[in-house]
Amino acid sequence: AADAYVYGYPLVAGLTMVQRFADGGMGTLPAAPFNHFSHATRLAGPGDQFVSVNNDTIYSIAQLDLSEGPQVLHVPDAADAYYVLQFIGAWTDNVAYLGRRATGTDAQTWLLVPPDWHGTPPDPSRVIEMPTTVGTVVGRFACTGPGDLHRVRALQEGLRLEPLERGGLVAGLPEPDPDVPERLAFFERLRVWMQAFPPATPDVEYQRRFAPLGLLDDGVSPYRATAPEWTLALAKGLAAGRERVEDATRPPEDHPPGAWRSSLHLFDYNLDHLGPGTLDDPEWRIPDRRAAYLSRAAAARAGLWGNHAYEASYATTYDDSEGHPLNGAHTYTLRFDQPPPVEAFWSVTMYSVPDYYLVENPIDRYSIGDRTPGLVHDEDGSLTLTLRHDQPDDPTAAANWLPTPPGEFRPIIRLYQPKAPVLDGSYQVPPIHRID
Template sequence: MKKFSHHFFFITCLFLIILSGTAMATENLYDIAYQTCVYAYPLVLTKATQLSQNMPDNHFGHFRKLPSPSNRDIVRPNRDTMYSIAWLNLNKGPILLTVPETLDRYYLVQIMDMWTDTFAGPSSRTIGPKGGQFLIVGPNWDGQLPETTLPEIIELTNDYRLIKSPTNQVWIMVRIEAGSEAEYPIVQKIQDGYQLEQIGIPKDQSSQTLSSPRKDPRFLKITQAIEKGAATPPQVVEKMDAATFFETFTELMIENPPHIQDWPIVALMSQIGIIPGKVLHFESLDENAQDALNQAVQDALKDIHVQTPIPFQDNWRFLPMFTGSYGANYMFRAAIAFTGLGANLPEDAVYPVTNLDYNSEILDGSKNYVVHFEKDQIPPTYAFWSLTVYDSEIYLIENPIHRYNLTSRQNVMKFNPDGSLDIYLQNSSPGAEFESNWLPIPSDEPFSITLRIYWPKREVLEGIWKLPKVCPR
């Protein structure tokens, strides 16, 4: 009887394995292709963004001024911080990042892998105002440094200042609190303090090897699409055929491998010939697979574009958690990449947005509004908060007083006797008494507002804090 039981158990297990294998083998090719496209989208879009910016590897590029209404290159531009951007290539070894002292000025060094996950972030919140140095290494780093490496750099490998990247290519986005135009020289000096150094290569030699990323022949099709017209990176990806999209994706995975939690999707992708570390040749696929990939790209990109990943809360679109680090939530990651590539961790900043008033009606420039904060509704932050108005195309609005936002640190706003705060949204002045709290809006067209909270306190992240009401006046 015991022997029979063993045989029965073995046959049952074998039967289940065969069933499982059959189910996997008959998995719909289209479904796998669709899931793969959603999974791949942020990686392909990030590469298109890098090629669009056309910055040499391992060097910072600085934006020296705040955006104005004449700037139309990005929607919903930020008037609170000045940016510095860098793209790292860790294939040749570790990169030393120097973060300068910023005194009490808010800053964030967001370090992202090519899948758009934020994996490190020296900032006012994490390391304080004194800055420091960090050694960034790739996923295949063997722990060895050149013999000429200075002792103080070697010491970085022994504590939190060693940053291990999941991918060999890295995107760094630095934000520094800007204030007014009068503070430009201060902020620009801080920007100049951000440095990147390839360990083992002298600085003078490093500067001689600058080259355009668009010279990389592997991504010639993307470069040609960018240089042919003024298309944005999302538009470049949207116009890709299936062959370009999936071949680009597999090329990128060679240097930017999947995350460890991605193994289920990696197993699925192998059924349509997509394997990490191996470049796909689309024409080598059979006709059924090609048809599935062609249709999946069209449908997946369309679905990504219409996703609304940020839910409504009190008529504001607000998501206090989950951005910047996505796990296996691939559709959410793709939708965030499309709506705002490079979203940061909510612990560093959150950006509630609305185009609706308290009555759920569209904000209209022909009307007057007041944004009312009760005393206990003033945005809780360890840094500062701001409110910015945008026109119907989500750009800044030209106005006679050249005021595009109000911030808690830069503007002296008058509070009401009970400690509450009113901000007046209207096209003309609300009068001298209220002008310090006035934010001009466009005349006779819809508009929207963004409330940015930098280094928010716990009650914001946990959803305890309540967003203000936007009421017709």
């Protein structure tokens, strides 16, 4: 049961979010039916309760349902401005990228096809094959602030989906049995959605080992009325699996004090569906499939729908330079002697622990980086950021202030289109120093 939780958590977490977007939206992203884009109208804030949501780009998100056939995607000319469209299967595999790094910023038209589609595409070189009939497109458009919203909205309006052929019916997500007790609801969702959205072929054999749990049962749910000892065993397995996933999101015991934990290869669990814009290279594949299951679960827990590092690199830290947990009761500095090496831009975003959400603050600043107006650099060109809960009295510290939650926090640094020193690990983010 614990193994089943680790294996199936990404499917359940991802599709739960798919349903949430389709039914009610999230924050500034309104609800939208399958195969229609939902466009945010501002940068994400505390109301957008999505794990590790970014505050650098305006989101445009579409939930795909290709059960009735392909969809045609039209992408406008972005005039060399940074954007990325990320294509994600039901098991949270990143299967394709379009955008500045991957395909350029000219206007483009692509055909999105379901698994094993045998039709004739209008342009065979512009096809993205999704590994499951349901998936997600996450669009991120760089936005410097309110004054840049007009440009981004024009790009959003040019982003659209339409069916290749007449029709438009969608199957959506199959409904788990509502009579299953909440204690076993995870297994019921996994059972139903695993049948509807089969995994990659090499995963099928591993999945068969879960037959004794009822996860491969057809028809009536085996979880509606279960023997108490069996229910207890499943519940214990869920708890053990959940703890494994939580452990995988924490820094290792031998982590140097204050060192940022890079997630360069956290999203390398996709071993089977590498389409346009991905790098089909051993460097970007986790060689051990069992290890990939845990990495996939940790990624879904701490950064659902995040990018491969070659598109955008992330690093996190929970501790200061002395190894003590970061906490809003104290004041910290983060000094960059040189700007992080990127082709596009970089930022540091602040999150609460353990939810990894943005937290409201009086100046409405949730990230800080090279596009933040009014930053004050030192005479030698270096940049010192101040991290604390209350606004600093010193004008320079206030200009470079990234507010923290009152309790424990975890920042993420994002490097968009990172350069080689980031990807080969030779660039290290400087540690955070406590100064009070």
